[in-house]
Amino acid sequence: MAPHPFKILSVEETRLARDVILSLHPDVVVDFREIFLQEPNKELMKQYLEAEHAAQPGQSVHSKRPPRLAKCMYDIIGSDKVPEYHESLVDVETKKRVNHEVIGKEHQASLTLWEFEHLVQACKESEEFQAAIKEFQLPEGFELVVEPWPYGGLDATSENRRYFQGLCFGQDTRNGNPDSNFYAYPLPIIPVMDAHTRKICRIDRLATGGKGDSLTGKTHSPRILDHCQSAEYVPELVEGGTRKDMKPINITQPEGTSFKVSDESFVEWQKWSFRVSFNPREGAVLHDVRYEGRSIIYRLSISEMSVPYADARAPFHRKQAFDFGDGGAGNCANNLSLGCDCLGVIKYFDAVIVGSDGEPKEHPNVICLHEQDNGIGWKHTNWRTGRAVVTRLRELVIQFIITLANYEYVFAYKLDTAGGITLEVRATGIVSTVNIDPGKTSEYGNVVSGGVLAQNHQHIFAARLDPAIDGHNNTLLYEESHTAPWDKETNPNGNFYEIRKTIVNRSQGLDAAPEHNRTFKIINPNKKNKLSGNPVSYKFQPPATQKLLAAPGSLQYQRALFTQHHVWATKYQDNELYAAGRYTLQSQVEVGGVHDMVKRKDDITNEDLVLWSVFGLTHNPRVEDWPVMPSEIFQVHFKPSDFFERNPAIDVPSSKNQASVLAKDCCSSGQKL
Amino acid sequence: MAPHPFKILSVEETRLARDVILSLHPDVVVDFREIFLQEPNKELMKQYLEAEHAAQPGQSVHSKRPPRLAKCMYDIIGSDKVPEYHESLVDVETKKRVNHEVIGKEHQASLTLWEFEHLVQACKESEEFQAAIKEFQLPEGFELVVEPWPYGGLDATSENRRYFQGLCFGQDTRNGNPDSNFYAYPLPIIPVMDAHTRKICRIDRLATGGKGDSLTGKTHSPRILDHCQSAEYVPELVEGGTRKDMKPINITQPEGTSFKVSDESFVEWQKWSFRVSFNPREGAVLHDVRYEGRSIIYRLSISEMSVPYADARAPFHRKQAFDFGDGGAGNCANNLSLGCDCLGVIKYFDAVIVGSDGEPKEHPNVICLHEQDNGIGWKHTNWRTGRAVVTRLRELVIQFIITLANYEYVFAYKLDTAGGITLEVRATGIVSTVNIDPGKTSEYGNVVSGGVLAQNHQHIFAARLDPAIDGHNNTLLYEESHTAPWDKETNPNGNFYEIRKTIVNRSQGLDAAPEHNRTFKIINPNKKNKLSGNPVSYKFQPPATQKLLAAPGSLQYQRALFTQHHVWATKYQDNELYAAGRYTLQSQVEVGGVHDMVKRKDDITNEDLVLWSVFGLTHNPRVEDWPVMPSEIFQVHFKPSDFFERNPAIDVPSSKNQASVLAKDCCSSGQKL
Known part of the structure; x- marks a missing residue:
């Protein structure tokens, strides 16, 4: 078969x-x-x-x-x-x-990890670079680490060639631990490699000044790491050791899971069904998501993200990763570990990757699947009888995690028993750092450790939702709630507010408007809810997060036009999967992304439409983000709205969990002192 | 002692x-x-x-x-x-x-539950009311249920007396189940009781029309429940029965909890310590919250909430609950159950309540305390060595749940291993319903079941945070990120954005501004972070939720002036605990609430200040909110910002959870068909 x-x-x-x-x-x-x-x-x-x-x-x-x-x-x-x-x-x-x-020379293919290795090799072989490094008097026992990065946006003035750059750090090898955190020792130098010649073609020197210093002034001394300090995160090196009083929380399913997986891709769980796949660019993708056989989503994916940095000093205007388009989120997916990346009973999925010879091999455990409890799902107590009926909110989590040099992102799709679909992103990992002179502070970031400036930046994500609400012909509208004018006939007491509906007729970019409770609904105009008479729909409120801050016309702005709206609505076309276009590596302007797609001004009513949700984080680092930042969590919720004929979780059993117990030994009624 | x-x-x-x-x-x-x-x-x-x-x-x-x-x-x-x-x-x-x-007659004391009983009794004794009910030809086997409610805002035209009102429903008793859901059978009649005489003094008749009908037209027939239909939520009555394939998720702590409780009020957990108390008005309150002995919060509470309804027809302009001020959230707290309201190892706290004779008795299990896992806390993989270090985000949850007639709210304070404090509110329970004629729809709400109109409304909450960031003298400021102008000297490439800081000098109301990433910081201006040089602080981003929609000057608006800003900053004064003032029952205008407090225009720099966070939900019901709505979840996050000298969770051990296992039996590689 x-x-x-x-x-x-x-x-x-x-x-x-x-x-x-x-x-x-x-x-x-x-x-x-x-x-x-x-x-x-x-x-x-x-x-x-x-x-x-x-x-x-x-x-x-x-x-x-x-x-x-x-x-x-x-x-x-x-x-x-x-x-x-x-x-x-x-x-x-x-x-x-x-x-x-x-593909024409105006586009660059996405990078591969072996191109990164070429850069490291080129640095080793470059006499000029080796000499430059020697100018720094690294402390005894320190060794150079070159961290390969995409080159970023190509300046209009640069020749159109394929480049890679390296961020440089010193690593303290005296502890003998290869995981000693080198990001705590940034070196103000960036080698640039021509990918075709595999030679270092230029060396950029970085400014290390602070407030009041010029953009180009290199004020640092050769003993550039002397004012830096260790900042370890691997447990055996963490200062003060790890805490000893955290008792395990175990999550078990003695009767097995409530999900079934067949064909290594088809998942059934609590009336939901879908296919899961994985590709090198987007990572995990959900297909044909249905509830009780009714279609809701044709395809759900994380499409792109952009991480521009706000340091005004060259070459940081080029510092802007497109982590899906540049290198492929799927390529950077972690091999997930039992008991670490999620708890409970876990199903892992593998992918297939190829080497430069095209030989395929398994990319193991790139997706994990498990169910989890998320607190009270619904509850009502009849105060007359005293009877409480309370059910749990159960979620099925499909997760993948990517590592991009210093940063990690945890992406999850969560389906729940109430018919909801949540996209979750956690940003964690190590903030990107540059060297700053002793005692200085900067308007480009925060000094999070001696000599370490964590630069201000943004993370802006785009998710792609190809809906199929009871079929492929859908319409997008948004509803707002507005104070109604006083009126003797219609609003005599001033408490009425009106719901205004606007149909999105043509493909376009749209914004969040929380002040009006702006709620987008993807409706099927051809099917009405029997009870309310409204068209069946799923709704979502786009998070009103800050858009890209780089100035209009700047390289960062031009490359990431998808960041200019919270929501984009386009008409479906085969192969239109990427919010910032197919080719982002070294791009100068977004080509073929959502900004171009909406220019067609397609009629998208009662049509096969696609929704793009853009959200993000302006990340001005705090000291607590160092040396590894606590997860920043973002969620976008898609919820049924007159899609069902009752709360779909109303039949979730309210049975008491038998494993829960009273806390005893930990608790005494005695006084504290 | x-x-x-x-x-x-x-x-x-x-x-x-x-x-x-x-x-x-x-x-x-x-x-x-x-x-x-x-x-x-x-x-x-x-x-x-x-x-x-x-x-x-x-x-x-x-x-x-x-x-x-x-x-x-x-x-x-x-x-x-x-x-x-x-x-x-x-x-x-x-x-x-x-x-x-x-207390002067201009104020009404908060209601007690026995006053509700008086209303039920008065309805029984009122011939006029009994005659009015007889006009309805209830289906065979149906009985009247009177649901007592606060009267709501006192109209300027009404005599200043103490009133209660009853919402009326029919209950199907044929199934012999006292928990049969009567909210599915609303009757268009409201008896009003004079609390002093304990007599029904008026009967309001409700309109049952739809779009295009007049505000006062009573178009309904006597057989007012014939077009309604059963909507059960207790498991033995749920249509189709409960689902059978949901396997238990057990959460256990075989080595015990990581928290300690002494003196029935003092809690220590993962470097945190605090006292927990409970009172009839606010429910659970946290005091003296510290981390490693350093003071962060003096007092944290949920202060008030208002739930105004948007139905333009009288008497619904009065329909506006203040669930803390009117009746006391603590009074309405549920007796929580092991294995139902939270999973794992649970510590419960009791409170004390009094009867009308002043005799105290225990109010058991009003607060539950437990720790839980919330996914990945931080992670970094060194792609060179392949070593992943991943830790879990652990939370300590202090939870209480209140039932207010049809609705329930789940309130939780969550402390976490990354130094964060999250306020969480879940809104669940049964939406408030009125009768609507067969086949009609309404601009005042959504028809969620035959004959049942769920009215549009808002829930607006106010939390009160009395900070003590390393001491009581604190300052509030907000930071925004703004696109910087192009400038050859300072922003030659257009990628720089600037962080603007504004100190909040005087007590005032302020708003969310997500478009500028507006972030409030409570700083201690007298203490600097050693690494960054910035004052130590905790930060938060107020959720940009919609404010009260009732028109300025309306009764709903006047009574809830606290809803006009997302953030209020006031100078501490003893006994100023309530966002909408001490007396909300039948209020005509907010007195002594935050709106009055800020009028003092106190200097609040380097002072003992108090912060109020206002957030909410415009709830235009969907069919899926029926018969019991899935939890709507809101969170407000307070996070350290240069308060610590590193990620406080960096010493959380990254040990592998030994209880996690691979999913096997549920998964086959065979084809689906």
Whole structure:
């Protein structure tokens, strides 16, 4: 039986795609970047899903199966040694290439981790860089660490070539611990590599001044790390050791889980069902999310994020990561650990990645799935009878975690027993640091440790929601609540407020308006709730978080036009998955992102529409964010609104949990002293 | 040894206070309302706490102990039978009254639950009301339920007397279940009782029309419940039964809890310490919250909430509960159940309440305390070595739950291992309903079930935070992040954004401004963080929720002036605890609330200041809120900002939880079909 159309490519399918590509490009070097599933054309998939859900269990699906396509991304290096970036689609069943694009030089392919290794190697081999490092008199026992970064936005003045840069730190090796925290010892130097020549082509020197100092002044002494101090986070090195009085909290499911997973991708849980997949760019993606068989979402993903830094000094205007487009969130996904990344009974999912030779291998434990308790789901006590009925809010969590050099992000999709869908992002990891002279402070950030300036920055995320509220033809509207004017006939006592509805007719960017309780509803205009008479819908209130602060026209602004609205509504088109466009690495302006998509001004009423939710954090670091920052948690909630005919959790049992006990030994009624 | 000054009055102390009051008011009837601890004058308490924290364990505290005072609230009913409302302070050690107030007729005492019983009795005894009910031809087997409510705001045109009103419903008794949901069968009639005469003095008839109908038209037929339908929530009556496939999640602490409780009020957990108390008005209150002995909060409480309804038809302009001031959140607190209201290892706290005779009795399990896991606290993976260090975010939860007729609120204070303090409110329970004619819809709410209109309304909460950031002299400021102008010298690349700080010099109301990332910081201007040089502080971002929508000048607006800002900053004064003032029952305007407090325009820099956080929900009900609504969750986060010298959770151990296991039986790699 052929794999389900949403199932990721197997190792075998991946290898097959590679072999097709290699056979089509003889006599040249093929340097692979990615091979992953090209999701089916939606028209085909709609038919397939309809047939799939109409089929009886055990029966086969009576629908044409969409072709099984592999997206292959690779460089071709011919005799001129200049790599040329290609993208091909290979049908792994017919073993034929069905599409082939040679990408123009105006775009850069996403980076691969082995390009990062090239930078480290180039630094080692560069005499100029080695000499520059020698100028710093590192303390005894300290060694250089080069942290590869994307180059950031390409200045209009720079030649259009592929670059990488390295942030440099000293690492204290005297403790013999390879995980000693080098971010506490930043060096004010950045080597830049030309990716084609694999040579260091420039060395940027960084200013280390503070308030009142010029933007370019390099006021630091050669003994640049002497005023820095250790800031360890690995438990054996943490100053003062780890606390000893934290008793374990164990979460167990003695009767097993309430979820079922089949086909390594199909999940059923508490009336919900969906497919989960994983790709190198977006990480975990949910498909065909349904409740009691009713369609809610066709596809849900985290699409992009941008992290611009606000330090006015060059070259920090280029410091702006696009962690999905630049390097691929999926590529940076952690191998998750039992008992660490989540508690309880956990199902892990693996992915497949390729090396530069295109050889696939398993990328293990990239997604974890578990259920968890989130407190009281609903409760009512009849005060006459004294009877309380209380149920728990149960959630199913689909989580993946990425590491991007210093930072980590924990992404989770949570489905709950009340029909809700929550997107959660936790930002943690180590803030990006630069060296600052002793005793100085800066308007570009906060001094979080001796000599360590944590620069002000923003994290702006874009989630992509392709809804299918009881079908694919949906309409977006927003509702606001407004004070009604006094009126003898309609508002004689001034307590009436009116709900105003605005239909979003055309694709466009829209904003949060919490002062009006602005609530977006994705309705199916063709289906009414039997009780209320309103169209069935899911609603959400976009978090009113701050937008990108970089000035209009600046490189940071131009590259991240998707950050200019909290909500974007577009008409569905195949292959429009990325809020900031397909190519973000070294971009100068967002191309093909939501800002371009809405320009079509498509009619999106009673249409197949896509919603993009943009939210973020202006992160002006505090000392408490050092050396590893406590998770900053963001959530976006999608909730049914007249989609169901009652609270979908009303049938959740209110049974008493038998494992809960009274706290005894810890508690005495005696006085404190 | 005398009780700690923050400890609630014992049964004995309460009884003693009652006896003092009875001895002072001979020859009259004394109808008690409340007796509870009057917290000490702050100046005395500051000295006491200083001495307490300086004392060695086991030593006594070298400070004058503040007097132990009981606040006694009661009606005096003399020979004229007209109750007069008194408030007295009794020193339970000297057995003397130290203060006595006779409250003017312009204010109404908070209601007691036995006044609600009077209403039910009065309805039974009222021939007029009984005749009115007979006009409705209730279906066979249905019985009348009268749900007592506060009268709401007193119209300018009404006589200033004490009233109660009843919302009326039919209850289907054919299933023999006393918890059958009567809110599904609303009757369009409201009896009003004069509390002094205990007689029904008026019967309000409710309109049942929809869009286009007049505000007063009573278009309904006598068979007013025929178009209503059953909507049960108790498990044995739920349509379709409860789901059977939800497997238990057990939370256990085999090595015991990480918290210690002594003296039934003093809690220590993960470097935190505080006292917890409980009073009839505010419910659970935290006092003297410290981390590693450093003071953060003097007192933290939920101060008030208002729930105005937006139905333009009389008498709904009066429908506006003040659930703390009107009846007392503490009085309405649930007796919490093991394994239902929270999971794990739970410590419960009891309170003391009095009857109308002043006789005290235990109010059991009004607060629950437990620790819980809240996902990843911080994580970093060194991609060079592959080593991941991941710790959990652990929280200590202090929770109480109140039932107010149809609604419930779950209030929780959460302290966490990262030094954060979260206020959480969950709104659940049953939405307030009125009857609507068959087939109609309304602009005043949503039809959530046959004949049932759930009216649009708001819930607006006020929390009170009396900070003591490393001492009592604090300053409030807010920081905003703003796009900086392009400038060759200071912002040559347009990526710089500036942080603007504004000190709040005078007491005032302030608003959220998420578009500028407005962040309030409570700083101690006298103490600087050693690393950053900034004053130590705790910060918070007020949720930018919608304010009260009722029109300026309306009764709803006037009564809840506290809802006009997201943040109020006032100078501390003893006895200023209530955002909407001491007396809210039947108020016409907010008196003595935050709106009045800020009029003093006190200098609040480097002073003992108090912060009030106002947030809420515009609740336009959806069908999914019926018959019991899924919890709507609100959180306000207070976080250290340069208060500590590193992430306070950096020493949380990263040990692997040994109880977590792989999901196996639930998962098959086989195909779905």
